[in-house]
Amino acid sequence: MKEQFERYSRQMLFAPIGEAGQRMLMDKAVLIVGMGALGTVLANHMVRAGVGLVRFADRDYVEKSNLQRQMLYDEDDVKHMYPKVIAAKKKLSKINSDVQLEAIVADVTVHNIESLLEGIDLVLDGTDNFQTRFLLNDACYKLDIPFTYGGAVSSRGMSAIYVPGVTPCLRCFIQSGDSGGQTCDTIGVIAPIVDIVASYQAVEALKYLVDAHEQRRNSLITFDIWHNHSFEMKFGVPAENCPCCQLKEYPALHPEEQDPFTSLCGRDTIQITGSSKLDLEKWRLRLEPITKVSAFPFLLRAELPEGERLVLFPDGRVLVQGTDDIVRAKTLYARYIGL
Template sequence: MSERYSRQERFAPIGKEGQAALMDKHAFIVGAGALGSANAEMLARAGVGNITIIDRDYIEWSNLGRQQLYTEEDAASMRTKAKAAEQKLKSINSSIRVRGMIQEFNAENAEDLLEGVDILIDGTDNFRTRLVINDATSKRRVPWVYGGCLQSYGLVLSIIPGETPCLQCLIDYIPDQGGTCDTVGIIGPAVQTTAAYQTAECLKFLTGHPMSPEMVSFDVWGRNYSSINVSKLIDTACPSCSKEAVYPYLNKEKGLKSDRLCGRNTVHIRPAHSINLSFPLLTKDLETITSKVKESGEILSFQIEEKRFVVFKDGRTLIHGTDDVKEAKELYQRYIKA
């Protein structure tokens, strides 16, 4: 075991002292998809002592081309990404603490989840969640590393509350590439390059080195690279990080919540409050109207006509086969009754 981190310790900026410091740190990763799983594996192998990874989704066959922690068996079993990631990371490094959380990172739980966290890594695929991350980290004074990738492009930015501009300050400077991975695709090298920059920034901070003030963007297919120093772009009237900050994205929604999953013809429904569904009772009710009910222990799925439902124990449900929010809410209330 003494040899485990020897090559990393020989890297002068980390050394033995930096390696020892890593074991006392807590990295929190939002999203266990492509970026999240790549960052999580590198941090686990690097010896970061406490890793939490949170994700609301399950593993599909289309994930396997770029989400490196998962296998065909995971996809066939429709395992949740958070728990599959937790199991894999523990098998990679049994000397660290790993926790996979099957839930959404949102305005209701963000501040509590950041308690005791040293740094947050963005592994999400939507800007709404990133803005929640931005407000929560700003309010809690937790540094984080933004990462985005699509097609063959990637972008990375380190944010330190109170020292650098936040994501809201830079909203007009971040390019809108258009589309999603589901609509315009992505290649693995774009994921790996983005994650490599993110993990490097994370290791810098956790071992006492300054993170880069530059926003880096690149195209691994076209072999293009650019960077811009954003340190002077702080908005003194920013609603998310100024002295008068109101943290607009931490406002809690009331009632049944929903959002469309772009490019997937799917609506994500969330109950007003987190609950603990009884899968056996729900299965009993559903079996009177459909024979297509499956339960993996972590999630329950069933199909009624052209709609496929994937239900999580906290009541969250993905309704595939529609992008009509009103219809999805009606279906949820009819069949889930949470």
């Protein structure tokens, strides 16, 4: 224990944490959903701070365009098309071997969110879309687990911590989740805003995990670091008819609302979630006679004669890259994978 504490000596010298807080951190478990720009900063902070278990889930693999802002990845990860969680675990395990890491290659959906939350004390939002954020919001409020919300695009960011039974929920502030088409893939993003947003999330997470509830920020903050704007919205009472924290309906948790066809905004890609797992070796042998196939440890890529590309994952997901037309994606999926 003495050798462990040596690692955290400067953090323990910070009086609001101290030895007691450090022991609490080492006994806690967090879930990070999304291991892109926000998620990599969040994971870095949680692992270096000594949180006992850090579980993270993401459906994607590392691409060259990620390297500008997703701090845990490098060109070797791009070359091998590593899933983000696998690449992240490789890096994080070298940073702090005392922390238990759980890397889950999966699309976070209504079908697996509650199992991902088992044993978790706090959720950190590293996502890039409101569909998943509302899923996190509803699941966390149903299961009485707090989560830190963060969003970053262009030079703008926002952050808050939502605590069931104490604060309003995300739905009280944002009903539709309509971003107006503004995503990192459509209008860009600069790396400093990502670091700032995730750091705001991380510090609120640390406060919660060491029971520093009096110091927890009770507001939603927004800021633009390029144009030097900032705004803080103090939490009031929850929205009277909020379907989540007041009516307890949790609309995102209804399986019938889960669409197997998802457009990944700004990426010219449709994700199709199949009903069964995929044996990548079998699919390599099946697709090789008719497509150009590249096999990687955690995924299979097939260049189609039509010009698009399929990326197959063992959990049953297939990305149809090169189109944002769901009908076109369905046609190609049916042609090569089968509906």
